[in-house]
Amino acid sequence: MRALLTPEVAPMSGVVLFRPGSELMWLFRQGRVVIETPGEQLADMPSGVIPQSHQPLAEDESLLSVFENPAVIQRAGGMSVLDAWLEQKRECQWPHNDWHADEFTIMRHKPGSILLCWGCDNQLREHFTERLAGIARKNLVSWLVKAVSGQLGFSEDHILTLPEFCWWLVKNGLGDVIPESMAAKALRLKPEPFQSVMRESDITPSVPAAELLQEKAKKIVSVKVDPDTPESLMLRPKRRRWENEKYTRWVKTQPCACCSKPADDPHHLIGHGQGGMGTKAHDLFVIPLCREHHNALHADPVAFEAKHGDQLTLLFRFLDRALAIGVLA
Structure with missing residues (x-):
């Protein structure tokens, strides 16, 4: 359980007060609690309980091209793993019918998958609409964020940040799918001031943010294997360090x-x-x-x-x- 609270500070007495409300009082009766700064990803959230499913990256529409990239989906586990994750929910995701069957199935719909009961599946199978695509996209993004967090070793309630997501992409050889705007935001690069009139000799080309991100994150040493070196055929080979x-x-x-x-x-x-x-x-x-x-x-x-x-x-x-x-x- 995580909560976002605004403190009242009494500097003279060195006391900090919180007003959690009745629904969160039980949290403070458990003993010690962890206090941390909210960070940019929670800056716009209201005070109160932080939903476990809240992931700011999942709501960033500028990242949809990355989330829907087939190479990214495959590296996270593939569509079969997405389907298995959806099947654990055991609830039909089409809310526009009054009756739902007790059996469920997976319907593939670009860009992801949807969990439907048999009745809704019979009604919607082979249909392709924006409303269905929105549900499939939400499922895909939610699963990807969870899969990336898990592969990076974080707990389920961890809020994935943009630099962490970029590191996962670079670490898995997917740095080329990172768009320039995403890389610049992850590196906190500010756009250079543009002058309407300037000399050509004053123009200094800058390194693209995506290339700079890969260079900064790349600390891998490749160890090559060569079983047929000339020294391996010698009785007393000369040592190479x-x-x-x-x-x-x-x-x-x-x-x-x-x-x-x-x-x-x-x-x-x-x-x-x-x-x-x-x-x-x-x-x-x-x-x-x-x-x-x-x-x-x-x-x-x-x-x-x-x-x-x-x-x-x-x-x-x-x-x-x-x-x-x-x-x-």
């Missing part, structure tokens, strides 16, 4: 593997046959460490591992996270 500065720069931005403070260095694995003369570990075998823990590891690896865990364990956990969030692919 894998280097990737883009990955090590990203590692430095992550929390320290020991204390979760901001990392200063990407530590390359030492020991285990790594880190000696001419055997520096590949850039893939790195973990983020703050300067204090990095110095402590190199000063006494045995004492470090006794306190913080084996390097191989820390490396495995970090690689597992990098793969799970799509940095490595």
Whole structure:
């Protein structure tokens, strides 16, 4: 349960008062409650209970072309998953009949699907109207928002934001379906002032917002597999070290593997046959460490591992996270 309330502040006494009304008083009798700022997506909502189904993105008509894109629908699970989600409702979605059968079926209607009882299905089958399209579109958008939130790891009551939706598209290789207006809004880019009279030499071309969004969100390192390298046929092949500065720069931005403070260095694995003369570990075998823990590891690896865990364990956990969030692919 979530609610949007306006506080009354008494600054001299340091007291904040809320007037939830009788229907929400039970919420404050449960114990502690979470308080957070409403954000832009709730700016226009009235005070009171926030409906669980309220999703501002679902009401944004400028995003319909993205929601109805076949590639987006397929990546979210496809029409069969939409149909299965509708079947859980067990209620006919055509409200204009006085009688409804107890059995239900799915009727496909562009751009999505509609759940109907058998009686309404017999009446409406093969019909294509704007009213039916509106119901099908609402079903499609509601399901897509729920599916995207679930794939991003959010709970059912999470309000999906535009930057989160854009990240899901880029993460799934669908950045090309993001329109320029949507990308500009997600990046909070303001339109450049236009002058009616200006010299051609003063014109500075700007990078399209959609391209800028993909570049900012793209932090994926592709690891290619080549089972037929020349070295694989040699008895004693010459060692080639894998280097990737883009990955090590990203590692430095992550929390320290020991204390979760901001990392200063990407530590390359030492020991285990790594880190000696001419055997520096590949850039893939790195973990983020703050300067204090990095110095402590190199000063006494045995004492470090006794306190913080084996390097191989820390490396495995970090690689597992990098793969799970799509940095490595």
